[in-house]
Amino acid sequence: MHSPDLDAITKLKTLLIQQNLTIAVAESMTCGRLQAALGSISGSSDYFEGGVTAYNLRQKIELLGIDKQHAEHMNSVSQLVAHEMAAGACSLFDSDLGIGTTGYAEPNPEHKILQPVAYFAICRQNRGRIENILTERVHGDGLERIEMQEHVCACAIKALLSYLQGL
């Protein structure tokens, strides 16, 4: 398994602390990698509230409050599901920021998925209201399962850094 990008995680730490923001994570296809990355440097408990890996639909509904009908129809993979997971993480951990990841780490011909594809979303909670900051689609043509999980994790961290740098 590859190590997380410690340079990016360190920059993230600096920005989150400077801006007095906390973060939580809800993962499906990245299966804990994002949480592991955020927790890979010391002092992360100052801003990293925690996270959940909600791998199946039941857990996504029960833990994160995602819309059952939509998720069932989309096999839990859509921009909306990623957004609802990010929003669910914000609520569950009462954090300022939330990240959600969902997708196909490998081809899934049953669902017409010929190459890995995933979505991640970043939400922000402000005075009890949770707003979508961004939602992105990530392609992983030719990537193996673990490579795709790590790629999505790296993309989410990069997007979060860009957002924080723009504040």
Place this chain on the structure above:
Amino acid sequence: MQGFQLHPRLEQDCFVVGNLALCQLLLMNDSRYPWFILVPRRAELTEIYQLSEADRPLLLAESCLLAESLQTLYQADKLNIAAIGNLVPQLHLHHVARYRSDAAWPAPVWGKPPALPYAQSAAEMQISRLRVALGSNFIT
């Protein structure tokens, strides 16, 4: 915009996002697809050619603006843009972000009931994201 009134079927099936210079922008209440509709705010039009010469380029500009925003937001495999109007005669232009993995692919989305309504918060999220993407071009 004198005399313009949204067709009751569109009113029933969609959320109103707001108004551009020419068109009212709607979100179809079907979470299976990111599906938006432009309705020129002109009374009693059923076809694009019936728009005035001044309005025709406006419709194209607003369609391109919406399409570009949708592509940025949804990174679709294809945008389906069409004026059909077989059931709702009022002139309206569908803009649907399509994915190879979506429920209807590769067929068109029309005539694939039942719709899957949005949870309220999800609809609000879609609308607010698009408003931000459209920026100053979004007038009300």
